[in-house]
Amino acid sequence: MNFTLEDKDRIIEMAWEDRTPFEAIELQFGLKEKDVIAFMRANSKPSSFRMWRKRMAGRSTKHTALRSGDVNRFKCNRQRTISMNKISKR
Template sequence: MAKVPDLDEATKSEVIEMALSDHIAFADIKAQHGLSEKEVKAVMRSALKTGSYKAWRKRVRTFGDRRESYK
């Protein structure tokens, strides 16, 4: 499991908002904040409740299976 990066609250909130969006890819988050996909997942795991994190991962996987360019 990736280590949760040390981010200030504003940056952390922005990363979470971007990750929750269905229109922003992990590559866009990396370009803007320099975080890898594993680091984004670590931030999300630490910020969201377990059920919410699992639902988010399932949604990302489902969309990824349907659309090649998704996250």
Template sequence: MAANRQLSDADISAIIEMALSDHTSFATIEQEYGLSDSDVKSLMRRTLKPSSYRTWRKRVRQFGDRRENYK
């Protein structure tokens, strides 16, 4: 994760905010923080409540089915 870089609490908070946003792609998060989409998903799974994580993943999947370049 993040090429051996420790993420600060502020970084984690920013990544979560970006991941929850419908306007920020996984590619943008990877550019800024060096985390792949699977790294972001793992971070979200560890950080969010289980029900919040499931809701987020469902939304990402649904939007991804409708839009070619979503997340």
């Protein structure tokens, strides 16, 4: 699949988010879990990929079927909303 740079950035961001299940990535971008793993391997440094795989191993929130009933959203309620139109002033 050909993804735009923005799509690639979003897929990587969603893959790293603890509360975003693989099913949400599949729904939005058509990538199954094995495809996300291949995508992350191809679009990450080897050390970053290993760190991501270690972090995702056994994480029940990455699979909708394994989630507990109290997790009903994709992001933490304390997570700041990111706007693509704003430029950070540092």
